[in-house]
Amino acid sequence: MISSRRLVTLSGIVIFVTVGMAATRLPNKPRNLKVLPGDISNEMLDSIMHSYNKALGVNCSFCHAPYKNIPDSLNYELDENPRKEEARKMMRLTIAVNKGYFYYDSAQRPEYLKVVTCITCHRGDPMPADLK
């Protein structure tokens, strides 16, 4: 028989572990976003990031740096990989082109316009200046 006290301890551990896992992303923790809207949904962020992989023909680690103590796991909030800042410049460029020249749908936020996108220039290559 498990004593009720041990049961309390045990459920305490279960709750601790469950909360610990969920806490890798606290619901109200602000993201480190300088270009995309702070209130972006997880789905929209995910879809935009996957479009970058496809447009440049790269993996997430092309722009994102790993955790210091967990080298095989990416910490998406870090700005340590210089390509992330490169990408922010590219995002601003793409938004400026869409907003300035192709803003047909004023119900959309300029950050989400998709007339000109990364793939328009990149075509699956991280360095499109070399494409001839």
Ligand code: HEC
């Ligand atoms: C071409 C570069 C690039 C690639 C590839 C890329 N990202 Fe990002 N990611 C960025 C940039 C830049 C930001 C910050 C955007 C901003 O400042 O508004 C970001 C932000 C994020 C964030 C928000 C982090 C926070 O601050 O909370 C997540 C999560 C994320 N990326 C996940 C991914 C995943 C998952 C992949 C692969 C499927 C991926 N990214 C691929 C450039 C990239």
Ligand code: HEC
């Ligand atoms: C108008 C065309 C154009 C668009 C649109 C564009 N890029 Fe680029 N991008 C380039 C060119 C050209 C280069 C190479 C610059 C060079 O050779 O110095 C480049 C380089 C980059 C690099 C640096 C690669 C490296 O290894 O240094 C990243 C990262 C990048 N782009 C991400 C993006 C993302 C993300 C988007 C969409 C938000 C995007 N680009 C949209 C033209 C574009």
